[in-house]
Amino acid sequence: MNSGPVGSGRFRKVLAMEQVSDLFRDGMSLMFGGFGSIGTPPLLVEALLQSGVRDLTLIGNDSGYPSYGVGRLIAEQRVSKLVASHIGSNPTAIEQMNAGTLEVEFVPQGTLAERIRAGGAGLGGILTDVGAGTEIDADGPHAEVDGRRYRIEPAIRAPLAIVLAEYGDEYGNLVYPASARNFNPLVATAADVVIAEVRNLVACGEVAADLVHTPGVFVDYVVGGSTKPERVPVPKT
16 A cells, blocks of 8 residues: 655655556556446556556456547557456457457456455455356356355456546545446455546545545555545535
């Protein structure tokens, strides 16, 4: 966890966007928030592109689109493996998979979410009946509970995760908007280092505690946004 050589204040985590490239490595596994690119941090994807990193393993819900989200990394052939629940929105990913240049590990969406959650919770894996008793279950680890067969799916973690928040403070307390919350809170718990792209950066204390979706204890660095004096508004119900 970053204790703050960057910025002012003992625990300030704010980085300039040009500084984040020092955190990227060729061949690294990277978890990302988003669902159909809604909630995927566009400026951090751009930073990844500008850094020149290659041979990435991406872990997230989907492959984005060829010109948006993590699909841009796939289009630039920076990704060697993708762990996701679907790639149907990205014909470039489909082409690369069929050509054998992109390895795709398909994971049912609920199973993917739970495996990431387990990684964030410090669990070894989950039990699921999805696929139990089928060909994919033939040689894999399994367990029986109350006479019912379950497949054992391992937890997922990554060295780095990137998320997108609508509001956040300098300590990394984050608020996600509506459906853009999706996988962001999950991946923010399941990586060794978490970078949050924040659209509206506010001072510490300006995010009411009961609005926080991801506490700052999970977030190592904050990028983007502009400091605003007003308190984060309470969402309308």
